[in-house]
Amino acid sequence: MTEKGLRERKKADTRAALAAATLRLATDRGWDAVTVEAIASAADVSYRTFFNHFSSKEEALLQPGGPEQERLSTRLRAAPAELPALAAVRWAVHRELADLEADPLALRERMAVLMCTPSLLPRLVQTSATDERELALALADRTGLDADTDLLPALLAAVVSAALRVSLLRWQARGGTTSLTALADEALDALAAGLPAAHHHPTTRT
Template structure:
């Protein structure tokens, strides 16, 4: 009988956790899209995945957090990717490369992300949580940009400005992608936004 080493067991355990988390997110989004936010409980979501409410709370503090879900990459991962881009690349281009990788991850989960965006649009009460999460990601990236370009973000507004501009480009691309039902690749829409920024945002002809 083959033996299983601890790293294999840990890998399986981690995959199982990720699968359970993703299943809870899908169930929450599907149920809220069908019934409305007020008509869905944590018990409903847990039951749809055949887990207990206690298990649900191991992953999410509330049903609202399950709807917003986890970003494709967390703040530390984004900062790490930014640090990995050669310093010869300007900060805006480095952010473009990082956010493009995020866009590709979103595209891989197209149906779930389109459903999430629809649920968010239908339930404005969720927006404060989403904005808070985005703000935390921007703060982390701002700090990483400041370190990259060697300035104090408290004294120089460049890191915050370039991060905000890049984040806005990503948000606009997501809005357009959702409106088009995910048909054009998100990365292509993001590239278009950054190309316009690089050109100085000339008026469209």
């Protein structure tokens, strides 16, 4: 491995240690009791080193891969050009979820922290909005449409974001025992079919 490769590997290892320490402390102490000083100490690095990798403890929790963490929009841009929009999104989603499912325990713990910490909601909403906008831009580029004036890019980005959020919540509610990718596929299939269940009228009870 080259010297540059070794530096990048060390940087990635330190970032991973900081993200793991952030999650561990949040799980053990509660989010409000977690400080950057405690995270750095738990990862055996300096306070200054933390900020070489993350801008805040919130980023360390929500984006454990750091600012360079690959986004769904980035994966979509790498999807085979011949795939239509929704198929390309599914291709990108599968790769996104494969990374998340590589460490299901960490994913469950992170979601548990998010679900019991209202103070994280504004940052989570901001991050989700940014990701959704980037996904809409990637879809616009792929389809030759305008993300601001045409319906498809923004609408598809929004419903895919919602489908993934619902899939994650269902996965968490089932204790992580069901394939997250399978749950996302179920949601995307329902979207592709025009939400057929929504057209069924409930039986009137007598």
